Amino acid sequence: MNRVCVFCGSSSGAAAEYTRAAAEAGEALVRRGLGLVYGGGHVGLMGVVADAVLRVGGSATGVITQSLVDKEVAHTGLSELHVVRTMHERKALMASLADAFLVLPGGIGTLEEFFEVWTWGQLGDHHKPCGLVNVAGYFDRLIGFLDHSVSEQFLKPKHRGMLIVGDTADAVLTEFAAYEPPTVTKWI
Numbered sequence: 001m002n003r004v005c006v007f008c009g010s011s012s013g014a015a016a017e018y019t020r021a022a023a024e025a026g027e028a029l030v031r032r033g034l035g036l037v038y039g040g041g042h043v044g045l046m047g048v049v050a051d052a053v054l055r056v057g058g059s060a061t062g063v064i065t066q067s068l069v070d071k072e073v074a075h076t077g078l079s080e081l082h083v084v085r086t087m088h089e090r091k092a093l094m095a096s097l098a099d100a101f102l103v104l105p106g107g108i109g110t111l112e113e114f115f116e117v118w119t120w121g122q123l124g125d126h127h128k129p130c131g132l133v134n135v136a137g138y139f140d141r142l143i144g145f146l147d148h149s150v151s152e153q154f155l156k157p158k159h160r161g162m163l164i165v166g167d168t169a170d171a172v173l174t175e176f177a178a179y180e181p182p183t184v185t186k187w188i
Contacts, residue, residue, distance in 0.1 A: 003035040008045040009106030015057030021135040025169035026052025042075035093164030105138040131164035131172035131180035158182040
C-alpha cells in the first residue's frame with residue numbers, strides 16, 4: 001500500500017473532534033509512509049487532512065474538477081493537483097491512484113464516494129480495503145443500517161465484513177494492512 005484516498009467533508013462539521021481526527025488522519029498516513037489522495041480542496045476537513053500531511057512532510061495528491069477550481073476551493077500547495085472535467089472523472093482518477101479508501105465524517109458527497117468504491121469492491125472491480133473512521137460515533141447510525149441490511153438479506157455478511165470500522169484513522173490503517181478481500185461473489 002502506497003497511497004490512501006481519504007473521503008471527508010468539505011465542511012468542518014459541528015464538533016471540534018472532526019477537525020482533530022482529520023489532522024490525526026493526515027499525520028497517521030505520513031507516519032506509515034503513505035501518500036494522500038483526496039478531492040483537492042483547501043476547505044473543511046479535506047483541507048485539514050491535506051495541510052496535516054504537508055505539515056509533517058508527506059505527499060498530498062489532489063483531484064478536483066475545473067468548476068471547483070473556478071470557485072477557488074482548490075488547494076494550491078499540494079504535491080500534485082490533477083484538474084479534471086467531471087465528478088465521474090474525479091472519482092475514477094482518485095480510485096486509480098489509491099490503494100485503499102479511508103472515510104472521515106462528511107455529507108452526501110463523502111457518502112456517495114464511499115458507497116461507490118465499496119460497491120466496486122463488492123463487485124470485484126478492485127480488491128482495496130475501505131474503512132470508516134467513526135469519530136465520536138458519527139457513523140453509528142450508518143453502521144446500524146448496514147447491519148440491518150445484512151439481517152434483511154440485502155447485504156451478505158462477507159460483504160459487510162469488507163468494511164473496516166475504527167475510532168481512529170490509525171486503527172483503521174492497522175486493519176488495512178491485514179485486509180483480505182472476500183472470495184464470495186455478489187449473486188451466487
